[in-house]
Amino acid sequence: MSKLSHHELIQFIFCIGSMLIAARLVGEFFRKFKMPLVVGELIAGVLLGPTLLGNYLPEASKYFYVSTGNVGIALNGLTTISVIMLLFVAGMEVELSIIRQQGAVAFKTSLIGLVIPMGLGYFTARYFYTWFGETDMNNVLPFSLFIGTAMAVSALPVIARTLMDLGLFRTRIGMIIIAAAMFDDLIGWILFSVILGMMNKTAQGIDFVYTLGLTLLYAIGMLTVGRFLINKSVPWAEKNFTWPGGFLSISLGLAFLGAAFTEFAGIHAIFGAFIMGIAIGDSVHVTEKTREIVHQFVTNIFAPLFFISVGFKVNFIANFNFQIVVLVFFLAVVCKLLGAGLGALWGGLSKKEALAVGFGMNARGAMEIILATLALQAKLIGEPLFVAIVIMAVLTSIMAGPMLQLLLNPQGNGFKNKTSIS
């Protein structure tokens, strides 16, 4: 059996430790300036990776991340596991019952919030793909679909925070927007998985219809029968296993099994974990406390590992293309402000509130970075576009807070105390 040598093992463990600490330190530094942790974690990777430290002191950079050899493979495996877990947690945030509960209004809102960004993104990429630095005509369909999806995904926690600042979090309108964002993310990730499946077909010759069939079977099965069985089994497991430790291992175990299945089917592993997250998170027996433990475990250990590793994979200065960065940023902002803003307007908010919701939903956060990283790994996009998307994700997340402040609280009397609309 081949294994890491003594030296490689030390290097591997050292990298994990130093990445975790560096990500936390830089993350907390940025948090002081009211920026999301993920921004700091990402910048830690940029500072310590090939962009800066790796460029001048490559040997020093290797204390944090190694991209070649056995250690590189092991670290890559670890970041893949991290992204699977991140998507599992993202799935746990989606509540199908909320989507159903909010009914037609949420559906209409989500439809606008989805169709406008996706449509604008798709058509811009389809007809002006060279603007994005793409030259390969063969990939234009999955590439355009990817740009559409990248414009449509949102960061649910940022939306929740926006609604909180608006004083709308627990109102009917707030729930409509949450439901709409959940629905958009659900469709966005399904579509992205299909795009990766299309890429896989090209790369490995797997029959796309077969892949799609298996994927649909898995998704429908898990969201109906699987969800039902999981819900029935949770009380039994709670009674017979140590809790919530038992939940943590069984749920993550199921997430990995689901991920393995969709990877086998030809769709990326993240899809299996995402759907499993929905199926498990929807159970009435999963308490807030249990949910919290999974969140803490994943977002404080695996998320920093993933986000710092992003900075190690690309040289952000060498691949910085001003034109692409500006294009992606403006396209993203316009798409989301139009889509989410009009959706919120239709949902019953005033113009000012709708614009605020638009800016809240415009924050792409961690999900966009995950999307871009997976697209880069699948060779769906090049490094300059990857850099542009990451910058867009960071900028939109940073600008959400000040924009909301400006829109809602210019004289220190925003909507904070707004009473329930329901």
Next chain:
Amino acid sequence: MTAKTCLNAYYCCMNSVDSPFKKIAVAVAFSPRCEALLAEARQLQDKLNAQMLFIHVGKKSLQEEQYLKHLLHRFGLDKENNKTIWEQGDPVETILRVCQEEEVDLIVAGALEKENLIKYFFGGVARQLSRKAKCSMLMLTEPNIHPSGFKHIVVEGSDHPKSEYTIATSIEIGRAYAAEWIDIVQEMDLSKMALLRHEELKQAEAEALREEFLKEEDEKLQDILKCKDCRGLLIHTERIEGKPGYVISKFARDKKADLLVLNSPDKQMNLIDRVFPHDIEFALADLPCNLLIVQETLYNQ
């Protein structure tokens, strides 16, 4: 699952709705529980001073007609202002049509605690009625020939415009039945709080946010329960965390309540709501006790 937070005792005391149900329809089927259902109907008539309507959907035969007459007489339900209607057609649609024509405030039907999976998804008569009725609906899970009444009532007290009427109706029923205990339950779905915590809130910030939410909820409920006139009815408020509909059903079951009172759903439930259950569908899937779904109609406003 249920995290007890506060327990406040009130002695009832709020502006009441007089006689919430003036006209009550009983869906009669000649099942083994028919007699018990009529015994319960008699008690409802006495306690709520309501006009009764007995609806049977099916072919009218002399034998069945005589049997029903006999039962109504036996339970003292053959009063002048009571009415018996025989109709043919689809049971659910026919009952709903008759109730609308007759301006019924409450439909009463017997219901099994739990139906088999196929029947649940495609609908037994009582559950279908509860999903489609435009008036209130009382589902009796264990009607008894010697009705024991509603001694312990659990009521939904969520932050919803319908809750005030539901609570007022429950208190009227509690008074009529001389209930020993009424629990007004606030269901707090804090799962969405995780989204906020995910947004890098410190523990203290998250706790403060949570406390702010809970305080707001308490204030809203206390506003509804502002007292004026105490008549010895013991009311408790309870806050439980979890999915709305599911946790209140569990609470009613755990407390061995006699009656669970819920707001009517905001929209008509269909098959998808059973596949992805929420709110009232959790209670309908497995009735914890008798279930009253309160709906304010044009006639009882």
